[in-house]
Amino acid sequence: MEEWKPNPAVKPHKKRSWYLAWKYKLMNQRALRKLCQTGAVLFLLVTVIVNIKLILDTRRAAYEEEEESAQDYDDEVLNVEVPRHPVNNKKVLDVEVYSSRSKVYVAVDGTTVLEDEAREQGRGIHVIVLNQATGHVMAKRVFDTYSPHEDEAMVLFLNMVARGRILIFTIKDEGSFHLKDTAKSVLKSLGSQVAPFLSWRDMWTFVGKKGGEVYGEKHAKSPALSTWGDPVLLKTEVHLTSVEDAECHWPDTELNRRRKRFCSKVEGYGSVCSCKDPTPIEFNPDPLKDNKVFDVPVAVIAGNRPNYLYRMLRSLLSAQGVNPQMITVFIDGYYEEPMDVVELFGLSGIQHTPISIKNARVSQHYKASLTATFNLFPVSETAAAQGGLLNSFLSFLSQSIHLLEEDESLYCISAWNDQGYEHTAEDPSLLYRVETMPGLGWVLRKSLYKDELEPKWPTPEKLWDWDMWMRMPEQRKGRECIIPDISRSYHFGIVGLNMNGYFHEAYFKKHKFNTVPNVQLKNVESLRKDAYETEIHRLLGEAEVLDHSKNPCEDSFVPDTEGKVYVMFIRMEQEADFTTWTQLAKCLHIWDLDVRGNHKGLWRLFRKKNHFLVVGVPASPYSSKKPSSVTPIYMEPPAKEEGAVAVPAVAAAEQT
Amino acid sequence: MGLFKTAEKMGFQWLKIINKDPRLDGMDDLSGMEIPLHYIFKLASHAIHLVVFYERSGNYLWHGPLRLKQHMDRKFVPFQKLHFGRYPGAYEKPELLHVSIDDLRVQIPKNPSSFLEEMSHSRFLECRYREARAFFQLYPDDASLDAVEFRIKAKSLLHSAALTLNNLGVKFWLSSGTCLGWYRQCNVIPHSKDVDLGIFIRDYKAEIIPAFQKAGLPLKHKFGKVEDSLELSFQGEEDVKLDIFFFYEEEDHIWNGGTQAKSGKKFKYFFPKFTLCWTEFVELKVHVPCETLQYVEANYGPDWNIPVKAWDWKSSPSNVQDNGVWPVSEWDDVIQIY
Numbered sequence: 001m002e003e004w005k006p007n008p009a010v011k012p013h014k015k016r017s018w019y020l021a022w023k024y025k026l027m028n029q030r031a032l033r034k035l036c037q038t039g040a041v042l043f044l045l046v047t048v049i050v051n052i053k054l055i056l057d058t059r060r061a062a063y064e065e066e067e068e069s070a071q072d073y074d075d076e077v078l079n080v081e082v083p084r085h086p087v088n089n090k091k092v093l094d095v096e097v098y099s100s101r102s103k104v105y106v107a108v109d110g111t112t113v114l115e116d117e118a119r120e121q122g123r124g125i126h127v128i129v130l131n132q133a134t135g136h137v138m139a140k141r142v143f144d145t146y147s148p149h150e151d152e153a154m155v156l157f158l159n160m161v162a163r164g165r166i167l168i169f170t171i172k173d174e175g176s177f178h179l180k181d182t183a184k185s186v187l188k189s190l191g192s193q194v195a196p197f198l199s200w201r202d203m204w205t206f207v208g209k210k211g212g213e214v215y216g217e218k219h220a221k222s223p224a225l226s227t228w229g230d231p232v233l234l235k236t237e238v239h240l241t242s243v244e245d246a247e248c249h250w251p252d253t254e255l256n257r258r259r260k261r262f263c264s265k266v267e268g269y270g271s272v273c274s275c276k277d278p279t280p281i282e283f284n285p286d287p288l289k290d291n292k293v294f295d296v297p298v299a300v301i302a303g304n305r306p307n308y309l310y311r312m313l314r315s316l317l318s319a320q321g322v323n324p325q326m327i328t329v330f331i332d333g334y335y336e337e338p339m340d341v342v343e344l345f346g347l348s349g350i351q352h353t354p355i356s357i358k359n360a361r362v363s364q365h366y367k368a369s370l371t372a373t374f375n376l377f378p379v380s381e382t383a384a385a386q387g388g389l390l391n392s393f394l395s396f397l398s399q400s401i402h403l404l405e406e407d408e409s410l411y412c413i414s415a416w417n418d419q420g421y422e423h424t425a426e427d428p429s430l431l432y433r434v435e436t437m438p439g440l441g442w443v444l445r446k447s448l449y450k451d452e453l454e455p456k457w458p459t460p461e462k463l464w465d466w467d468m469w470m471r472m473p474e475q476r477k478g479r480e481c482i483i484p485d486i487s488r489s490y491h492f493g494i495v496g497l498n499m500n501g502y503f504h505e506a507y508f509k510k511h512k513f514n515t516v517p518n519v520q521l522k523n524v525e526s527l528r529k530d531a532y533e534t535e536i537h538r539l540l541g542e543a544e545v546l547d548h549s550k551n552p553c554e555d556s557f558v559p560d561t562e563g564k565v566y567v568m569f570i571r572m573e574q575e576a577d578f579t580t581w582t583q584l585a586k587c588l589h590i591w592d593l594d595v596r597g598n599h600k601g602l603w604r605l606f607r608k609k610n611h612f613l614v615v616g617v618p619a620s621p622y623s624s625k626k627p628s629s630v631t632p633i634y635m636e637p638p639a640k641e642e643g644a645v646a647v648p649a650v651a652a653a654e655q656t
Numbered sequence: 657m658g659l660f661k662t663a664e665k666m667g668f669q670w671l672k673i674i675n676k677d678p679r680l681d682g683m684d685d686l687s688g689m690e691i692p693l694h695y696i697f698k699l700a701s702h703a704i705h706l707v708v709f710y711e712r713s714g715n716y717l718w719h720g721p722l723r724l725k726q727h728m729d730r731k732f733v734p735f736q737k738l739h740f741g742r743y744p745g746a747y748e749k750p751e752l753l754h755v756s757i758d759d760l761r762v763q764i765p766k767n768p769s770s771f772l773e774e775m776s777h778s779r780f781l782e783c784r785y786r787e788a789r790a791f792f793q794l795y796p797d798d799a800s801l802d803a804v805e806f807r808i809k810a811k812s813l814l815h816s817a818a819l820t821l822n823n824l825g826v827k828f829w830l831s832s833g834t835c836l837g838w839y840r841q842c843n844v845i846p847h848s849k850d851v852d853l854g855i856f857i858r859d860y861k862a863e864i865i866p867a868f869q870k871a872g873l874p875l876k877h878k879f880g881k882v883e884d885s886l887e888l889s890f891q892g893e894e895d896v897k898l899d900i901f902f903f904y905e906e907e908d909h910i911w912n913g914g915t916q917a918k919s920g921k922k923f924k925y926f927f928p929k930f931t932l933c934w935t936e937f938v939e940l941k942v943h944v945p946c947e948t949l950q951y952v953e954a955n956y957g958p959d960w961n962i963p964v965k966a967w968d969w970k971s972s973p974s975n976v977q978d979n980g981v982w983p984v985s986e987w988d989d990v991i992q993i994y
Contacts, residue, residue, distance in 0.1 A: 334687070353685035368683055375679040378713040450713075450939060451811075455804050 093135045093238040095215070097170050097205040100231030104172040113137050116172060123173040124150060127157070129267040130166040130238075132209065133246035138165065138267035146174045151183035158186055160270035162263075163211040164246060166238055170205045171198075173228075194219040203229035207236055248275035255282055255346075262344040266337055269310060272344075281345055283314075285391075288321030292398040296443070297377035298322075299369050300329040306337040312389070313345050320517065321394040328376065330369035332361070356460040363466035367457045374446055381405070381443050389415070389441055392428075392514050393488040397443060399521045400431065400482055404445055409529045411448070411479035415441035415488035418596035419605050421589065425512040426606040429522040430485040433532050436596045437481050439467035441489030480599065482527055485606070486514040510589075536602065540625045543567035543613055548630050553587035558607045565611045569626045571634040572601055572616025581616065583635035663697055671696040671732055673722055678744075679712060682785045682842065693720035694741060696733055703733040707740045709747070716934075716941040717747045718780060745778035746934035746941055747771065780934045781944065788842040795963050803846035806896070810844045811938040813851050813873075813892040818940050820871045821855075824863055828853045829932055829943035831901055833967075836956060838937050839948050847965050850897045854912065857886060857902045864888070864900075873898060877917070878992040885913020885922055885979070885990075905929075913979065916970060917991050922979040923970060927954045 096107040103117035106128055116122040124144035131138050139161070143154040161167070167190060176198040187195030191214035192206050201222035207215040216236030220229035247264060250256040259281060263273035272279045288294075300316070302309045309329070317324060329342045329349040342349035350372060355364040381401060393415050404410050416438040417425060453475065458464050469475065490513055526535040543565040550557050552568060559566075570580040578595045581603070585592035590605070597603050601620025605612050617623040617632040626632070663670055673694040680686045695706040709717040722741025724730060735741070750765035765771040797803075814834075821828050830838055831854035837845040844851075860882055865875050873890040876897055880886040886902040901912040910930065914923035930945035937944075945951040952960050957974035970976070982990050 350680070351687035368686065372680055372683055372686060375682070375713060376677075378711055378715070451808065455807055459799050 091240050093130075093240060095168065095207055095234075095236050095238055097168055097207060097216075097218075097234040097236075098231065099170040099172065099203040099205045099218075099220075099234075101173055101201075101203075101228040103231075104170045106168055106170060108135055108137070114140060114170075116142075123175070124171070125154065125175040125179075126170050126172060127154065128168040129161055130168065131246060131264065132164050132166050132241050133243045134264075135238075135240060136265070138265065141268070142172075143175075145179045145183070146177045148178045151179050155183050155186050157268055158190070158210075161210055161267050162273055162275075164241070165210050165267060166207065166215075167210055168205075168207050171203055174201050175204070176200055176202060192217060200225065201228045203232045205232055205234040207234065207238065209238075248273070248278075250275075250278065258344055258346060262340055266306075266340055268307065283318045285318050285320045285322060288395055288398050290398070291321045291394075292401050293321060293394050294323045294326075295379060296326060296381050296397070296401070297373050297379065298327045299373045300327060301332075301366060301369055302329055302338055303332045303365075304335045304338060306335070306341050309338050310341045310344075313341065313347065315391065316389050316393075317345060319389060319391045319394045321398055326377065328369075328373060330365065330372070332365040356463075358463060359465045360458070360460055360463045363458055363462075363464060363469070364460050366466045367454070370444070370449055371454060374450060379446070381445055390488045390490065390513060390515075392517060392519060393441060395518065396484055396488045396514075396521065399524055400527070401443065403482060403524065403527055404443060407528050409479055410482060411476055412437055412445075412481040413443045414438040414481050414483050417483045417485060417487050418591045419585075419603070420485060420487050420512050422510045422512045424588070424590055424605040424607065424612075425486045426609055426611075427522075428484070428486045428514050428516050428519045431521060431524065431527050432483050432485065432597070432604055433480045433527055433599050434483055434597050435476075435480050435599055437467065437471050437476070438483060438596070440487075442481070483597075484514070484521075486512050488514050532599075536599075536622065537625075539565055539611070539613065540567060540615075540622060543611075545569075545627060545630060548633055552584060552633055552635075555608070558610060558612065560608065562609045565613065566607075567613040567615060567625070569615050569617045569623070569630055569632040571632045572619040575601070575619050577616070577619060579637065580633065580635045581614070583637060584614065587635075666699070668697045668699045669732075670698070671728065673720075673724070675720055675723070678718075678720070678782050679710070682783065691720075694722045698733055705733075705738055705740065711749065712936060712941075713939045714936050714941040715749060716936075717749055719745050719747075739775065743778075744780040744782065745775075746780040746936075747774050747778055777932065778934065779946065781946065781948070783838060783842040783935060783937070785842055788840065791841050791961065797841075797843075798846040800846075806846055807844045809893055809896045810848075810851050813896055813898055814938060814942075815940060816871050816873060816892075817851065817853060817868075817890075817898050818942060820867050820873075821853075821864075824861055824867055826855060826859050826861055826864065827932070827943065828855045828859075828900070829945060830854075830937060832899070832955060835944055835948070836952055836960060838935065838944060839952050840961060842937075844938065845963070847963070849895075850899050851892070852899045852901065854901050854903050857882065857904050860886070860902060868898075875994055877994065879915035879917070880913050880922075880990050881986075885915060885924075887913065887915065903927075914969060914976075915982065915991060917993060920982040920984065920987055920991065921970075922982060924977045924979040925955070925973060926975045926977065927951060 094107075094109050096105075098105045102119065104114065104122070104126055105112055105116070106114040106126070108130065114126060114128055116126070122142055123146055124142055127139075127141045127143065128137060129139040130136065141154075141157055143150040143157075145151045145154065158167070169187075169192075177200065179198060184196050184198070187206075190206075190210060191208040194204055194206070194217055198204060198219075199221070203220040203222075204218070206217045208217075209215070215238050216234050218232040218234040220232045222229040247260065250259060259272070259278065262269075267273075270279075271277075272281060298316070300309075300312065302312075313329070316322060316327065324345075324347060327347050329338070329347055331338045331342075331349060331351045333354050334351050339349050339351060350369075352365055352368050354361050381404060396415060397413065400413050404413050414437065417432075418436065418438055419425075453470070456475070458466070458469055490511070523535070525531055544567070546557060546566050546568050548568065552570075557568075570584060572578070572580065581595060581598075582592055588607075591597075597605075598616075600622065601616035602622055603614040605614075615622045615626065617626055660670060672692055673696075674690040674692050677691045691710070692708050694708065697704040697706065707719050709719045712718050719740060721744045722735065722738065724735070748770075750767065750771050752763040753766045754761060754763055756762075817828075829835070830852070832852035833845055833848035833850070834852045837843055837848065865878075865888070868890050869875065873892060876889045876891045878886075878888055880902075882902075884904075888900040888902075890898040890900070892898055903910050903912045908929065910927045911924050912927075914925065915921070916923070928947070928950050930947045930951055932943040933946040934941055935944050936942075954975045955973050964972070
């Protein structure tokens with residue numbers, strides 16, 4: 001084995017990193033070390049000072065509740081005008097409009113103001129209205145002109161838009177099938193060359209000024225019945241006018257300032273924004289004599305249906321005896337346009353963050369609205385308006401509200417008669433006590449809400465209808481509501497959580513509404529608990545028993561008289577047996593989806609202008625009035641329901 | 657508005673203080689409606705301070721604090737000298753009287769001295785709604801029927817007690833579990849068994865017991881005596897009771913006493929000195945200690961924010977101390993159970 005001998009000639013190998021070499025070199029220089037240390041300390045000091053200053057500043061700001069940007073405490077400037085979309089100081093807008101089978105979009109200066117590529121929805125003609133001076137979107141609508149009557153709605157809408165506005169049209173999927181000649185000629189009058197010839201599955205875009213020039217139009221015909229036209233993309237420029245040219249010049253008053261703010265922001269409200277003779281936004285309805293509801297807070301429950309809200313507020317503010325100071329509009333969601341409508345009328349509005357989904361969302365909105373109302377107005381009653389209120393609503397309430405205060409057996413007063421149809425309601429001065437609670441236009445006692453309902457209100461995850469919950473025996477506890485024979489409130493229309501067209505047609509269209517002003521309610525004191533029983537017994541004593549061998553569904557069941565009182569007896573085995581009543585309600589075309597309007601097994605309505613009483617035997621205590629010779633009528637449900645509406649849980653329609 | 661234009665024409669300068677409406681604060685996520693709280697009108701060296709009062713549930717009037725926003729002129733008037741605005745304040749609703757002063761028709765409180773007297777102790781504390789919401793995120797609220805029922809009973813009991821004590825002119829505040837419920841969750845704690853109130857022993861009146869009896873709340877037990885560790889308990893509806901603890905003030909602390917009936921053992925609960933502020937709880941205007949956190953921590957320790965379902969009044973509180981035993985000869989006097 002070889003031995004390894006060290007080679008004395010070679011120097012020892014000092015393998016040292018470059019970094020270490022440099023480091024040791026530096027460490028040996030005291031001055032440099034000192035400098036670095038001082039530098040580090042200085043740096044630390046500066047950091048600490050900056051932090052301390054920051055903390056102090058933040059604390060001071062928090063103490064003084066710092067605001068966002070400069071808020072002018074000048075009372076006149078209420079709202080900082082926040083443009084909805086970024087506004088350039090350009091005089092020209094770049095507009096892009098796209099139309100195709102499955103997608104539409106509209107972009108203004110690069111900002112998409114409309115985009116719809118969802119399947120199975122948004123079919124028809126989309127219309128966008130721009131402000132001709134600022135380019136802001138004032139209205140967005142879609143009219144499914146594939147379906148009937150939508151073109152009429154579109155014409156109505158277009159007629160309400162002010163002259164000078166910029167109109168943008170685009171078709172998604174199909175928009176010509178029910179586009180009738182009237183609509184086509186309206187479009188033609190706006191400057192469209194293509195509209196009169198629009199046909200099946202054509203794609204079309206159009207930008208024009210109402211009463212002015214056309215900015216662009218593009219069209220693609222569908223080559224065959226089974227296919228759609230090619231997508232079209234229209235790019236065009238729109239010249240903006242000056243702000244003065246885009247506004248009306250109303251005299252400068254507080255009201256007109258509100259009007260101006262509203263009308264520069266939204267379109268589609270018609271003559272309230274007309275330059276000449278605009279519809280008034282302040283009403284001076286006649287005061288009510290001995291007004292007992294002047295201090296009752298009114299909560300208007302609203303969703304995102306600004307046009308309905310507009311009509312509703314108009315009718316509410318024109319009602320005799322209204323006190324606008326007591327009205328608060330609760331909007332379920334942070335929607336701008338309903339808030340704009342509220343501000344137009346100078347009312348207070350509160351927006352509520354929606355919680356939960358579907359009917360639970362509505363129920364939480366009601367809870368928030370009622371709690372807030374009682375917090376803001378710590379007084380005894382509150383009236384909740386949903387849907388429309390007729391002029392006579394407050395007058396009706398003013399004459400009956402003392403009953404709610406004085407009679408503990410009352411749950412509510414409502415302005416809606418579930419069974420009050422054109423053919424079954426007659427007397428505007430008549431009131432009933434019923435065991436059910438109608439969900440439109442009602443008044444609640446504060447103690448009832450605060451002490452009983454609010455603590456138990458369904459929590460957000462419970463998907464219940466609020467009014468079904470309120471009608472449950474645990475809540476109602478055997479108490480009753482007072483309703484008028486002829487309703488003083490109305491239900492709004494087709495779109496809503498629990499609504500569809502058929503349902504509306506079948507159950508709401510033929511409802512009877514009171515149009516007579518200044519009705520003096522008859523015999524209000526007889527609505528008290530015991531007095532009502534006396535009244536019923538009196539009526540039953542006076543009533544003529546009808547011939548029970550005839551078919552109650554036939555018109556001939558009731559003689560051709562007027563103003564008489566008739567009574568009929570139906571089979572009602574026990575309190576909850578509504579078999580016969582439901583069949584009777586069905587054939588009389590009144591509310592039959594659940595049982596409404598009963599009082600101790602008794603229903604009251606009108607037939608052929610005669611007062612018609614229905615008594616359930618033997619469940620009703622009034623069965624004793626039945627002559628022994630009479631057999632109560634029994635009606636069985638047919639084996640198979642024809643035309644049954646598959647609507648599982650139904651409530652009074654909501655405006656959502 | 658007409659008032660401001662007219663004032664300006666007369667030469668006034670004016671300032672408006674607005675802020676969020678506290679009546680909506682308790683509600684999750686309602687868009688803040690800002691309400692006017694104060695107006696100041698200045699002319700030469702005179703200033704008129706217009707304080708805006710709002711009526712709130714609980715039948716009282718409330719006004720907000722005067723806080724200047726960043727851009728406001730701090731020298732507009734000598735704000736420190738103003739009588740209202742340092743804190744929010746609560747007042748009884750005064751009856752107003754029309755009078756004529758210097759040919760001006762104005763309204764004044766029917767009982768001016770009583771209104772002015774309220775000023776020195778009008779400070780109002782808003783319930784901590786945001787913290788309560790945060791608490792419920794961590795510990796979801798009990799929505800069971802039992803809890804709801806208990807809350808309803810407790811609220812009703814509290815209202816009766818407040819009415820009775822107010823009629824007697826006896827000052828009281830929310831104590832123990834009831835105070836914790838207000839501070840922590842702005843509501844009655846569902847698993848608490850009773851309603852707790854505190855009264856300074858110097859405010860004790862012998863009429864308290866018969867007054868409660870008349871109000872339908874009979875005396876359930878009486879521990880201690882006026883001189884030492886007095887405690888009263890009244891029976892509310894079903895099994896909810898009202899416990900009234902009497903507080904004794906010393907030089908540098910305040911204490912209340914407890915007694916264990918079967919052994920005669922005495923306990924003392926210590927609190928740092930506190931003053932009383934108004935607040936609104938279950939639709940009632942009531943007092944709470946202004947220094948609430950200190951008070952709650954003394955009683956429940958640093959973990960007061962964690963719900964404890966099993967609470968033993970003899971050992972659970974952080975501020976409890978043994979205080980000996982009642983001499984047997986006194987037992988008949990200091991331990992009375994009905």
